[in-house]
Every structure is written in structure tokens, then in C-alpha cells.
Amino acid sequence: MSNEKIVEIRKLSKTIGNKQIIKNLNLDLHKGEITGFLGPNGAGKTTTIRMMVGLMRPTEGDVLIGGKSVRHDFEASIEKVGVIVENPEMYKYMSGYKNLMHFARMHKGVTKERIDEVIEQVGMKNRIKEKVGSYSLGMRQRLGLAQALLNNPEFLILDEPTNGLDPAGIREFRMYLRKVARENDVAIFVSSHLLSEIELLCDRIAIIQNGELIDIKNVNEHQKSRYYIEAKPAEQAKQVLEEIGFTVHPHEHGYLIDTEAEHIPGAIKLLIAAGIDLYVIQPHRTTLEDQFLEMTGGGEIAQAHTK
Numbered sequence: 001m002s003n004e005k006i007v008e009i010r011k012l013s014k015t016i017g018n019k020q021i022i023k024n025l026n027l028d029l030h031k032g033e034i035t036g037f038l039g040p041n042g043a044g045k046t047t048t049i050r051m052m053v054g055l056m057r058p059t060e061g062d063v064l065i066g067g068k069s070v071r072h073d074f075e076a077s078i079e080k081v082g083v084i085v086e087n088p089e090m091y092k093y094m095s096g097y098k099n100l101m102h103f104a105r106m107h108k109g110v111t112k113e114r115i116d117e118v119i120e121q122v123g124m125k126n127r128i129k130e131k132v133g134s135y136s137l138g139m140r141q142r143l144g145l146a147q148a149l150l151n152n153p154e155f156l157i158l159d160e161p162t163n164g165l166d167p168a169g170i171r172e173f174r175m176y177l178r179k180v181a182r183e184n185d186v187a188i189f190v191s192s193h194l195l196s197e198i199e200l201l202c203d204r205i206a207i208i209q210n211g212e213l214i215d216i217k218n219v220n221e222h223q224k225s226r227y228y229i230e231a232k233p234a235e236q237a238k239q240v241l242e243e244i245g246f247t248v249h250p251h252e253h254g255y256l257i258d259t260e261a262e263h264i265p266g267a268i269k270l271l272i273a274a275g276i277d278l279y280v281i282q283p284h285r286t287t288l289e290d291q292f293l294e295m296t297g298g299g300e301i302a303q304a305h306t307k
């Protein structure tokens, strides 16, 4: 994995009528890395992706792919991009192989060897001669992936790729995506409104809300150390904890603090010295979901979860 920067989204904005749909979006994508683009319905994911592939003109800003501007040098910028839309269009009455042959004709220089290579890569060798109509949704998604890989892209975009897949299907798809990111050294950008899904698929997550990028985080970063404390009088406990530099978040009947285990004994001593009664102090596992709810204020992603 080279980690080379392949996509640069720079100050991207879109206004339609008097509504600013995308607000000054900045984001880099690197080869070999899967970045999730997470946000509730209507947050602006599709609009951003449409601008990234030249289907919509930005009001301001630009996207550079391999250093080439989508606005000013479209043909060159799009050359190394593979796109998979929600439900890839396939000819159901033709075999998977014939479908790939058909799509291969749309690109310059895709050889028969390349077709065999992508079939191998997405694990479709045994079923590729069968009609697409007989494939499961998961297999169709993998065929879509194979199709997007035909022209050796350096950057792959997937818009809500796992819509309709069951958890096992999502897991399987993730395995192939990771393999592709690693083996082909491509940057992959996956949009979704489902946190649980994005968390399973991606190395990094960019979170969009109301057209604004509100956070970018590495997926394993969320396992930071947190403690839950219940003490009385609560307000006074909070003061003591803040005085020694902790950031204190109200939670259930007490507070959460972000800290490492080694700082806990010191905090307990200070609380007790201040005459505070300590009822509970315990490690608190934060999930990415907790953090997301904290950041977005809750409602919208919970709604997305039940969709």
C-alpha cells in the first residue's frame, strides 16, 4: 500500500436555487485505503459523488484525480476512475462473462486476460458462465466490482453498494473490497447512511451532515479509553475533574471522562480529598455509534439505522 494521495477534493461547494447543498468540502483520498462517506439521507453524499465524477458542476471548488481537474481536464481525470452505483445495471439473460465482455468493449485496451484476472479477483470463476439472472444480490455486487475494475482504476467509488445485502453478504463484499484495495493499490470511497456497515468496510470515515464535513476519523481510533463515574455531590465532582484537566461529559446518572487508566487513581484520591462520595467508577466502552450520536446530536442517524 503506497498511501499516495490520489484524490483531492478542494473547497467543493454546490448551491441549487438559494439552497447550499454542499459547503466547502475538503478531503484527500489515498491509494490502498477504504474511506467511508457517512451521513444521514439528504446529507449530500450523492451530490458530492456526482460532482466528483463530472455529472454535476460544482458552484465552487474542484476535485483533482491523479492531479487532473474534473472541471478543467475531465477526460484525463476520469480515466482512472471506476464507479459502482447502487444497483449495477446488468443484462440478466446473459452470463456474467458476457456482461463483462460487453463492458470491456466500452474501455480501450481491456484484454481477455484482464477479464479473467478480475473474475479471479472477485471469486466468480466457478459461476461466471451462468446467467446473471440466477445470481444472488451479493454475486451481482461482486460482478459490479469486477466490471468497475476492468480498466485498472486507481480510484473506485461505490454509492451505497451494500443496499439490500444481508450481514453475511456485507462481510463477504468487504473481504473482496479490502483485497482489491490492497492488491491493486486503489483508493476506495464508499458512501452509506449506515454506520454499522461503514464501520465494517472502511479504514477511515468522513462524516457529512447538512452538506458539511463534520469529522474524519480512523475506524480503530474510536476505541479510546473512557471511564464512567458516579459521585455525589455530582456538580462538585464535575468541578474537581475539570480542574485537573479532564473533559467531562454528562452520562446517565454521572459523567464520562476520556483518560488512560494510569490517571484514575490520582482522580479518585482528589475526589475523596474533596469530600466527595464515589459510587461508581468503571471503564466505559465507546462505540463509533456513541461518538456519532454525540457529534450529530442523535436523531438523524438513529433514524438511518432503522431504515
Ligand SMILES: Nc1ncnc2c1ncn2[C@@H]1O[C@H](COP(=O)(O)OP(=O)(O)OP(=O)(O)O)[C@@H](O)[C@H]1O
Pocket (backbone or CB within 6 Å): 016, 019, 021, 039, 040, 041, 042, 043, 044, 045, 046, 047, 048, 193
Ligand atoms: N437538483 C436538486 N435540486 C434541489 N435540491 C436538491 C437537488 N439535488 C439534491 N438536492 C437536495 O440536496 C440535499 C442532498 O441530497 P443528496 O442526494 O446529495 O443526499 P444524500 O446524502 O446522497 O442522501 P441519500 O442517501 O438520501 O441519497 C438534499 O436535501 C436534497 O433534497
